[in-house]
Amino acid sequence: MKSSLDAYAKITGKEVIDQLYQMASTLRGIKVVHVNSTKEGGGVAEILNRLIPLKKELGIDVSWEVLQGNDEFYKCTKTFHNALQGNRVNASEAMLKTYLEVNAENAENLRTKLEEADVVFIHDPQPAALLKMCPNRRGKWIWRCHIDVSRTYRPVWKYLRPFLVDYDASIFSLAAFAQALPHLQYIIPPSIDPISKKNIDLPEKEIKAIYDQFNLDPGRPMILQVSRYDRFKDPIGVIEAYKLARKFSPLQLVLVGGGATDDPEGALFIEEVRAAAGDDPDIHVLLLPPDAHHTINALQRAADIILQKSTKEGFGLTVTEGMWKGKPVIGGHTGGIRLQVVDHHTGFLVSTPEGAALRIRYLLYHRDKLDEMGIKAKQFVLENFLLTRHLREYLTLMIGLIHGAGERIEIG
Numbered sequence: 001m002k003s004s005l006d007a008y009a010k011i012t013g014k015e016v017i018d019q020l021y022q023m024a025s026t027l028r029g030i031k032v033v034h035v036n037s038t039k040e041g042g043g044v045a046e047i048l049n050r051l052i053p054l055k056k057e058l059g060i061d062v063s064w065e066v067l068q069g070n071d072e073f074y075k076c077t078k079t080f081h082n083a084l085q086g087n088r089v090n091a092s093e094a095m096l097k098t099y100l101e102v103n104a105e106n107a108e109n110l111r112t113k114l115e116e117a118d119v120v121f122i123h124d125p126q127p128a129a130l131l132k133m134c135p136n137r138r139g140k141w142i143w144r145c146h147i148d149v150s151r152t153y154r155p156v157w158k159y160l161r162p163f164l165v166d167y168d169a170s171i172f173s174l175a176a177f178a179q180a181l182p183h184l185q186y187i188i189p190p191s192i193d194p195i196s197k198k199n200i201d202l203p204e205k206e207i208k209a210i211y212d213q214f215n216l217d218p219g220r221p222m223i224l225q226v227s228r229y230d231r232f233k234d235p236i237g238v239i240e241a242y243k244l245a246r247k248f249s250p251l252q253l254v255l256v257g258g259g260a261t262d263d264p265e266g267a268l269f270i271e272e273v274r275a276a277a278g279d280d281p282d283i284h285v286l287l288l289p290p291d292a293h294h295t296i297n298a299l300q301r302a303a304d305i306i307l308q309k310s311t312k313e314g315f316g317l318t319v320t321e322g323m324w325k326g327k328p329v330i331g332g333h334t335g336g337i338r339l340q341v342v343d344h345h346t347g348f349l350v351s352t353p354e355g356a357a358l359r360i361r362y363l364l365y366h367r368d369k370l371d372e373m374g375i376k377a378k379q380f381v382l383e384n385f386l387l388t389r390h391l392r393e394y395l396t397l398m399i400g401l402i403h404g405a406g407e408r409i410e411i412g
């Protein structure tokens with residue numbers, strides 16, 4: 001039977017896939033567990049949904065566990081998230097107690113599986129305390145941080161650090177996020193899956209259908225930001241940029257968001273976004289279900305320019321997704337966006353709504369530049385941010401950790 005990995009060969013070249021099989025041959029049969037805090041919504045779930053089936057196909061016995069939490073827990077971990085991205089927060093004693101209780105409850109359910117695994121990937125701070133609760137672990141544990149931790153709010157980092165020091169390694173998306181931790185730190189940026197529903201090529205008529213579906217005007221340029229309704233994503237800054245740019249060019253703005261089960265702040269924040277949009281019929285504030293991958297794909301392809309005006313960003317899969325569709329991205333000059341948006345080349349880096357408006361205007365007046373940047377953007381993703389590269393780096397890391405740096409490793 002043809003494996004789905006072979007489908008990637010058409011995009012990446014066959015040698016890339018052969019190399020994956022070769023590397024995985026030394027890991028066949030090992031037990032790997034990933035733990036995160038949501039099955040859907042947000043970048044981590046998006047990545048795990050695509051990465052795990054491929055690891056399985058390579059012969060690795062991999063499973064994915066989702067932490068079972070409650071409202072108080074998600075309030076606490078969202079507070080941690082905000083603090084790790086630099087906000088001053090108040091993490092109360094009650095919150096910290098809930099954090100430990102929920103981790104302990106989950107440890108009860110998962111302990112056997114986690115202690116028996118050869119490799120455990122713990123994603124972000126939510127499940128970070130599990131390691132201390134699995135005293136008989138036999139495998140290697142890796143803390144995978146997806147957040148922009150370049151400038152953390154120190155009291156919260158100090159609280160979390162003792163849960164992290166016993167890990168065998170941690171992974172950050174870029175070097176600027178590395179921390180003072182007493183173990184190996186790997187820099188592995190995330191990736192998108194080019195053959196997923198979110199990213200696969202679409203026939204022109206499916207892209208066009210999106211205009212009717214959301215009452216958009218096919219005759220006017222459209223700018224788009226896809227993001228959870230989260231203050232760090234700055235949708236209100238995007239609305240300001242749109243209002244400034246519209247003075248110079250006919251324009252429409254689409255903001256797409258959805259909830260994540262571990263993000264309790266979205267429902268409140270979307271009301272602020274709606275208020276900022278006011279009664280402008282050309283601002284479309286959409287709330288889509290978490291499986292609206294095809295719709296988002298079509299919107300990204302229909303857009304003229306993609307925005308991701310975040311003020312903090314661990315990586316920003318939405319940037320990669322937009323670039324893969326041949327669109328220039330106007331992105332916040334921050335975190336993982338800097339890794340993807342090469343200023344003036346694959347898009348523009350901006351720090352203010354005025355800056356974003358200026359770049360929107362420039363691109364709309366220079367269509368040749370817009371197209372040229374879009375082509376470069378797609379090529380940049382092909383070379384750097386596809387799932388196959390991500391998988392190769394995870395395999396390298398596991399081989400290194402399991403076999404030890406000093407040993408000779410026979411591959412394939």
Ligand code: UDP
Nearest residue numbers: 042043044046227228256257258316317318
């Ligand atoms: N996303 C989605 N629906 C939405 C908003 C976002 O499917 O309404 C997806 C988006 O396409 C991307 C992921 O969720 O694949 C968000 O990842 P990113 O790294 O940009 O941000 P995060 O939410 O992890 O901070």
